[in-house]
Amino acid sequence: MVVPLISFILLCPLAAFAVFGILGLANKRFPRQDYLSTAAMLIALACSFLLLREVVPSPEAHTVDWLSLGNVTFSMGFYLDSVTVIMLIVVTLVSSLVHIFSMGYMHDDPRYPRFFAYLSLFSFSMLFLVVSDNLLGIYIGWELVGLCSYLLIGFWFEKDSAANACKKAFLTTRVGDVGMFIGMMMLFTKFQTLSLYGEDGIFTLAASQLTTGDMVWLSIAGVLIFCGAIGKSAQMPLHTWLPDAMEGPTPVSALIHAATMVAAGVYLTARMFPILTETSSLVIAYVGGITALVAATIAIVRFDIKRVLAYSTISQLGYMMLAIGAGSYVAGLFHLTTHAFFKALLFLGSGSVIHAFHAMHAHAHDDEKHDHEHADDEEYILGSEIPPDQDMRNMGGLRHKMPITFITMLIATLSISGVPFIFSGFWSKDKILAGVLGRAMEWNSIHHYILFVIALLAAGITAFYMFRLIFMTFFGEPRNQEMHEMAHESPLSMTVPLIVLALLSFPAVNTLWFNKDYVKPPQQSHLHAPTHAQLAPDTKTGGTGVALSLFGVSEAVAAEEDAGQGTQDVHGDDGHHGSAHTAHTIAMVLSIIVAGLGIFLSWLFYHRRALSAESVATTFRPVYNLFWHKYYFDEFYDGVLVALTVWKARLFARFDGSVVDGIVNGVGLVTRDILAAFVGFFDNRVVDGLVNRVAKITWAIGGRIRRIQTGAIQTYLFVVLVGIVLLILIFRVL
Amino acid sequence: MTLQHYLVISAILFTLGIFAVLTRRNAISILMGIELILNSCNLNFAAFSRFMTPEDISGQIIAIFGIVLAAAEAAVFLAIILAIYREFGSIRPDEVDTLKG
Amino acid sequence: MEEFTLKTFIFYGFALTTVASALLVVTVRNIVHAAFSLMVTLFGVAGLYVFLQADFLAATQVIVYVGGILVLILFGVMMTSGRLEMRIHIERGQLLLGGAVALVLLMLLLTVIANTPAWKNRIDDGTELPPTTERIGELILNGPFLLPFEVVSVLLLVALIGAALISRKEVRD
16 A cells, blocks of 8 residues: 555656646646646645554665666565655645645746646645665655755746746755765765665664774764755855746745755754764754854844744754754654644735735836846845845735734734644654753763754744744735735735644644654664764763752653654663653753743834834944845855855866867977977878879870870781780790 | 682782772772672682582572672662761761871 | 692692692782783682582582682772772781791691591592582482571571661761
8 A cells, every 4th residue: 555655656656747847848728737737736635644553663764776887786666654654745735825825826827837847846846755775765865855855946047036046056055966976875885775774774883883992983974964954955155046046936935945844954964863973963953053043143133034034944943953963853744743733824914915915016116126226336246136025125014904824924923933732843842952962961061052042942933933923924014005005915825824724833733743652763872973982871870850849840752752763762761761851841841931032022123112123233333244145145255155166167267278288288299380380281291192103104104105005006916916826836935 | 729729819819808998098998999809718618518518409509699798788888988078078087087096 | 759740730730720829819909900910810619619529619609709709809899999009018027926826827737637537648639529419408308408508598588688778978967
């Protein structure tokens, strides 16, 4: 039952792409193509749900040999465990909803059919990536989703900003992919396979073959593979492409750049979890943590509604990385799922808002053009100008105009901000915080304490900027009266997905993650064992007992599942239940506090206006500038990397122009003037001379010999007779 | 009269014919030389027929055929000579040398 | 040596006539004289045929050669030669070379004739043979020579047509 289901899941979007992609090439608008593409995704979704039942008992793998190179055979296959199935559901669900949403949002686009073809291709690629049981398959899917991302960001390629953004996204992620490929090759060199599971898979081999001495090597490989995730999941320092990727249509932002593709990096990291060493885990955790914090701070000062969400996405992805790096495998993937839903919701909501302003956009186009010329005078930084329909400063008071959009986005915001108990985001975020703190207490590791603080800060800031977005968009007085008048609630095809996603932001539908038996983290303990054994005793003597008594409030369900979380880290060691429990309690309380604080501050600043954001910005001018300029990453890349590349290109161009061209021209000159002259001389004198001489000699001989042919019959006869006489004489004599 | 008498006469006629063909500067003279040669041949046939196989006269028949051939040859030869004369205005064989290399 | 009879005398007379007239044919400057000398030669040969008891052959020789070919030759002479060209030019060098070759050839032939054993001592015993005309007619028209005879007839026809075709004036329109 599994194989047909998985085939359906993969083939439905692929078929949709193949059929409509070809039709799209022919520029034919196929009737009901949007419905058929959506139907294909819905079938895939249904199959994914059916698969949920099938795979619960045990992971399942199906492999076929793909190609043989010498002694090495690459296989293609899929591996299905609970994580895969949940990812399948996430991808197909979000994709289906985005399909439905796009029917409304993209309806007037001239390349409407192509858009759906791209969406189908993306869905296929992402699903392929998710189900692949080997690094090669993952890499193929990985690059395919990268391609789709490129195509969809640049979907409105008439805009220079979109064209630049898609190139930037493609090239930036490529930097990470190079690292990933090197990492893959390191693993391949060591294990002679790229399969992950099974008897000959990398994980089994790593568990059985590797010694302690291999740890450094394995750490490097792990970090290199993580580089791919850095690029794809927009982690520091390769995060700059994601905000610019918002140049694509908003449904694309929701599907690819918020919910699924960017989560592929997290998924990959989670997949590689069994071979992550302590060092590489720590690197991952730090990268994730710093990204979470930095992106959150940048998001505070954005005015473009989609940019805010983009930085929020980066921040949340950092969170997931942090979780996996800190060993909270389940928490990371849990957050991935919940985030996929509420971030898709947020993006689709923002799309709904933008769509409401869209007619306005066309109207205000002339003005914008005028402004644009002004903007050109200043130093141009990619994505620095904001389209008027995405500028939150033009919004406000929309909650009456667009009630459904408002309510659903509010739910998502509450979820992402970590408002306790009834929203899924709280549980997943809390699980991460608890996991990090648990690891910190358990190992008594200063690193993880730092990471915990960072995560906590990021959580607070997240709550702040998300409510800033809500307040600026939906509350208060309309700032742009003209635009406000034009705004309207979106059509049903757009609001239905919002409602569905809003429902998914409640924890009830995410119960799979709460069932500790459903998702079992893979074993990592054999790799951790040496160092862990040394650390474990310290944790027991640490001050965790005090903490336990201080934050003694226990929450039964959470404790139980966190116990499961604890055992995942230290396999078979029951001694850490206590610390995990304690960590959970502390983390929960702290997260509720920082979330409340963030929301409260946001309310003060942007709703009550008790505090002025402008005055704070003026007071902390350098900090504000730092945030506003996104930590000068783009400036750094433009000023250093791009300039360096351009300088290098100029240098090479000059080298080309002078040295290479010089050599070529010199060779040409030598060939033409010297060699050719010599060859010409040789040809004229020697070769032609020989030919002419032979001809002359032949001519001369012929001239002599022709005399024999006198044309006089009598001469001939005379010769004949002489010949006869001679012959007779000869034979007589002999 | 022995066979050798005839053969000697024949040989002399033949040689004279050859001599005429080689030296004469007139096509008709050459034709005469050729007729001499043919006559010597016929004479040979007749002589051999008489002396070698007296009962069988096949040699004579061959000689008759030879005469017929000579007649045909003479006719064609003269026709050619006439054509050449019309073409070149001369029948001197050394002047008709368009095949000269 | 055989005895010198009248018959022998006449034979030598014919032989000498033939050789001498042939000699004239090849040496006389005037082409018309040469033609008449040729006639004498042909008659001489015909006489020799008679000595060989080839009566039909002798008759044919006279009719065809003297009556046909020689007349043809004379026509040719008249049609092609102006008065000035009646005389035959002979170059000295050519004459010498040709003469040398002919002489060598003659020596060769005589040597062969003298040295071939089968041809020695073949003496004409003088027996009268029946007239050959009937037998020749039998052989040609009802014997092994029928096919050659027909072939020769065709050859003659071809030669006649060919000669007419070659010698006629080309009609140009």
